[in-house]
Amino acid sequence: MSNHLYGFDISMEQTGITIFDLRTLKPIHITSVKTNEKHTHGMRLYTIASVVEELKNTYEPKVVAIERGFSRFNTSTQVIYRAHGLVNYLMRDYEQNYYPPKQVKEAIVRGDATKKFVQDIIQVAYPDIVFNNEDESDSFAVALTYLIKNKLLEWDKKKYKEMLKPKRKMKSKKET
Numbered sequence: 001m002s003n004h005l006y007g008f009d010i011s012m013e014q015t016g017i018t019i020f021d022l023r024t025l026k027p028i029h030i031t032s033v034k035t036n037e038k039h040t041h042g043m044r045l046y047t048i049a050s051v052v053e054e055l056k057n058t059y060e061p062k063v064v065a066i067e068r069g070f071s072r073f074n075t076s077t078q079v080i081y082r083a084h085g086l087v088n089y090l091m092r093d094y095e096q097n098y099y100p101p102k103q104v105k106e107a108i109v110r111g112d113a114t115k116k117f118v119q120d121i122i123q124v125a126y127p128d129i130v131f132n133n134e135d136e137s138d139s140f141a142v143a144l145t146y147l148i149k150n151k152l153l154e155w156d157k158k159k160y161k162e163m164l165k166p167k168r169k170m171k172s173k174k175e176t
Contacts, residue, residue: 002060004028006091007143009067009135010083013037015048016135018143019059025153027126027143029059032135041079045086052090061094065146067138068098099145104138107145109157124163125155 003023009016012035019029033051035044066087069080088096105113109121119137122144123129131137147153 002062002094004059004061005143005146006055006059006061006064006094007066007139007141007146008064008087009138009142010069010080010087011135012041012044012079012083014133014135015083015087016133016137016139017052017055018136018139019055020143020147022062022152025147027129027140029055030129030131030136030140031055032133032139041082045082048083049086049090052087056090061091063095063097063146064091065097065099065142067104067142068100097146099142099149104141104145107148107155108141109161120164121157121160124160 003021005020005022007016007018007020014035015033017029017031017033018027020026021028031051033048035047037044039047064087066084069084099107102111105111105118108118113121115134115138118141119131119134122137122140123131129140131140144153144155148155
């Protein structure tokens, strides 16, 4: 029986992928797929597909969480949606959930948070996790959003924000 949640931050340049075990609610695989910008779009999509297929064979998915793309420039938007279509196709047999970036940030800490702040909060909650790049932390946040929104994981934003605050040095009575 499949018990894996996949979190995707899809990009033609570097796609972040995080896999959680749904029985333990622990991350078991975090990676990113870097493509060669000098290759054709088809070859770059093939690179992404090869890694996703290999992961599917190792960790059978049950559900997929994907960060929704955004439209900025027409050409780059069209290119990124090729990668989204590829992942949709590869994960066609599994439930797929799309989350806008603001909703991901809101689930973790607050909607206007920077990517760095979201990553810092995640690392407070998961101190043993090391991200090699922003795409990996984004995919982790997307998977975490699924767990939080589906009430599979208790998440205390306030507690993690407090833990992240630097400890204030108390002045001694002599200094006052």
